[in-house]
Amino acid sequence: MKDTSIAGIGEFSGKTVTLEGWLYNRRGSKKLQFLQIRDGSGTIQAVVALADVGEELFELASGLNQEASLRVTGEVKPDDRAPSGFEMLVSGIELVADSVDYPISPKDHGVDFLLENRHLWLRSSKQHALMRIRGTLISALREFFDKEGYLLVDAPIFTPSSVEGTTTLFEVEYFGDKAYLTQSGQLYMEAAAAAHGKVYCFGPTFRAEKSKTRRHLTEFWMLEPEIAFANLDDVMEIQEQMLEFVTAKVLAKHRDELERVLERDCTPLEKVKAPFPRVHYDEAIAMLKEKGQDLEWGGDFGGEDETILTKAFDRPIFVHRFPAAIKAFYMAPDPEDLKYSLSVDCLAPEGYGEIIGGGQRADNLEYLQERIAEHNLPSGPYEWYLDLRRYGSFPHAGFGIGIERTLAWLTGRQHIRECIPFPRLMHRIQP
RNA sequence: UCCUCGGUAGCUCAAUUGGCAGAGCAUGCGGCUGUUAACCGCAGGGUUGUAGGUUCAAGUCCUACCCGGGGAGCCA
CATH class of the missing domain: 3.30.930.10 (Bira Bifunctional Protein; Domain 2)
Incomplete structure (x- = not known):
């Protein structure tokens, strides 16, 4: 277990830390991936740039599934575009366990379905x-x-x-x-x-x-x-x-x-x-x-x-x-x-x-x-x-x-x- | 128990008067270096809740049943 939590990430501004959590959502392009990471205490956007991490790690990042569990290492940087004020520049990702076909997508769902998947x-x-x-x-x-x-x-x-x-x-x-x-x-x-x-x-x-x-x-x-x-x-x-x-x-x-x-x-x-x-x-x-x-x-x-x-x-x-x-x-x-x-x-x-x-x-x-x-x-x-x-x-x-x-x-x-x-x-x- | 609304793709929904069952998301493949539920292109994906009936033809109309939502009663 790591000591760092997303809720308290501001203390580590400018430093490199490792977060443990789950992939909440992901979007991106061929050369840049945005990972929304949540650890229970909060969420933070982790940015993976092909130019920084190399092809092998970038391929891992762009294939990550929603709710896969991860250890993500990177530098914490203040960013006005982030809701929490901070994002992470990724230098390393460890896939702890994959999550295939997670049922709850970011789009709308009905009450019955959500309660089945409470x-x-x-x-x-x-x-x-x-x-x-x-x-x-x-x-x-x-x-x-x-x-x-x-x-x-x-x-x-x-x-x-x-x-x-x-x-x-x-x-x-x-x-x-x-x-x-x-x-x-x-x-x-x-x-x-x-x-x-x-x-x-x-x-x-x-x-x-x-x-x-x-x-x-x-x-x-x-x-x-x-x-x-x-x-x-x-x-x-x-x-x-x-x-x-x-x-x-x-x-x-x-x-x-x-x-x-x-x-x-x-x-x-x-x-x-x-x-x-x-x-x-x-x-x-x-x-x-x-x-x-x-x-x-x-x-x-x-x-x-x-x-x-x-x-x-x-x-x-x-x-x-x-x-x-x-x-x-x-x-x-x-x-x-x-x-x-x-x-x-x-x-x-x-x-x-x-x-x-x-x-x-x-x-x-x-x-x-x-x-x-x-x-x-x-x-x-x-x-x-x-x-x-x-x-x-x-x-x-x-x-x-x-x-x-x-x-x-x-x-x-x-x-x-x-x-x-x-x-x-x-x-x-x-x- | 009663009233009322609903059940169509993995999910959310559409389908005109009964006339070829569709879209978005998700998934797969391709594209994009600042995305905010990202976007663009292509593809796969269906016993329309179940059983019967009417009809040349039923997602659509009729009957019964099953399952669920909202509300009444009761209460926090």
């Missing part, structure tokens, strides 16, 4: 940028909670029962019993919050819903904080601080990739500053009716409703106090009016819609028992959860932020399937 598609520039920004988003989220004194507590993937009782779960055989893949770590975070005060989990979650939309995956990643003695207002404040923090981190580190590679206009992201507008459910209903949407009090919002709501504001918004009847059993009732719940969704702007769901949890034992019965949930699996209300119950609140939906918004993607390395969709589990 293992190779990841090498493309847009997909490369998306994965880099995903990495930054995740580390920025974790940095935010770590610096605020939260403890990372891992939730289990196998669960004995549904968290919310509504969505369809993936069932697995568990030593002769049934178990399910988790749809949320929240209930476990409530237990952890009683032990540590401020906690969060980060991991994959699974939903067996037969959803075929640009907003759904069957396997997606979620970060779920839970905070003891917090209320609804507290979690809204935490959410807006968190989004302001991670958006600034992503902009600081990836503005060039966002604008140049992903063609994302960054001006809407610069407006992601606290406070975010807080819209009561009733206000949201009134706004939507005014815009001509046909809907009644008591229902949830559809994709089009969310689009209309978010386009009325220039930054993410909170919609709070949904009717208790359409929210999960563990949501706390609004003491001001019991038909509302102390719930909140955060909707991303520009039509992206819900990226965070959460709220204050019910801390009254009898209320929870009634709600579990109302939802026709088996009481047995929830006894441990009810213990949290039997032994020092405490007001607490939390939320879950969807990584892929947040990334799709930040990067301006149309579909969240590009926002996870290997998407799992209703009709796709390969590669």
Whole structure:
């Protein structure tokens, strides 16, 4: 392994270095070849001149296939014509391994073909940028909670029962019993919050819903904080601080990739500053009716409703106090009016819609028992959860932020399937 | 599960009223010393998703099925 990376190539201006990577693209003539080399950290153009390298090496260069792996040696030179400001004057090439008939050409491809070749598609520039920004988003989220004194507590993937009782779960055989893949770590975070005060989990979650939309995956990643003695207002404040923090981190580190590679206009992201507008459910209903949407009090919002709501504001918004009847059993009732719940969704702007769901949890034992019965949930699996209300119950609140939906918004993607390395969709589990 | 759109060369797509199945990219060969998804010339490449039907003639019309996209519901 060499120490030199393309991202840091500027340090070696005027010096001769060896790069290890892959041939991204090649063009040229009988006497001059332009090799686009990528090494994961970046890309650089390597120029091979027949007059400099001789016939044998030039012939090797002009026969190189797309995605062949290489060691390329040459002098690093500043060049105004290069996007990165530098290019390499090649003096030596070692073909590490050839790449014959690489399926993904630099021209257009359809979604189905690209997903079939997801293992190779990841090498493309847009997909490369998306994965880099995903990495930054995740580390920025974790940095935010770590610096605020939260403890990372891992939730289990196998669960004995549904968290919310509504969505369809993936069932697995568990030593002769049934178990399910988790749809949320929240209930476990409530237990952890009683032990540590401020906690969060980060991991994959699974939903067996037969959803075929640009907003759904069957396997997606979620970060779920839970905070003891917090209320609804507290979690809204935490959410807006968190989004302001991670958006600034992503902009600081990836503005060039966002604008140049992903063609994302960054001006809407610069407006992601606290406070975010807080819209009561009733206000949201009134706004939507005014815009001509046909809907009644008591229902949830559809994709089009969310689009209309978010386009009325220039930054993410909170919609709070949904009717208790359409929210999960563990949501706390609004003491001001019991038909509302102390719930909140955060909707991303520009039509992206819900990226965070959460709220204050019910801390009254009898209320929870009634709600579990109302939802026709088996009481047995929830006894441990009810213990949290039997032994020092405490007001607490939390939320879950969807990584892929947040990334799709930040990067301006149309579909969240590009926002996870290997998407799992209703009709796709390969590669 | 429902609504809707689609399936033609390795890839992206075209094919008029039912009338010889085509182009770009990729690949191969040739040309070009500054290309930026390079360009120019030539060549090879097809069981039009599957099965049936109508017709002198079906990529095109009809029936059934298979596969996929987008959306609804559900949610992050």
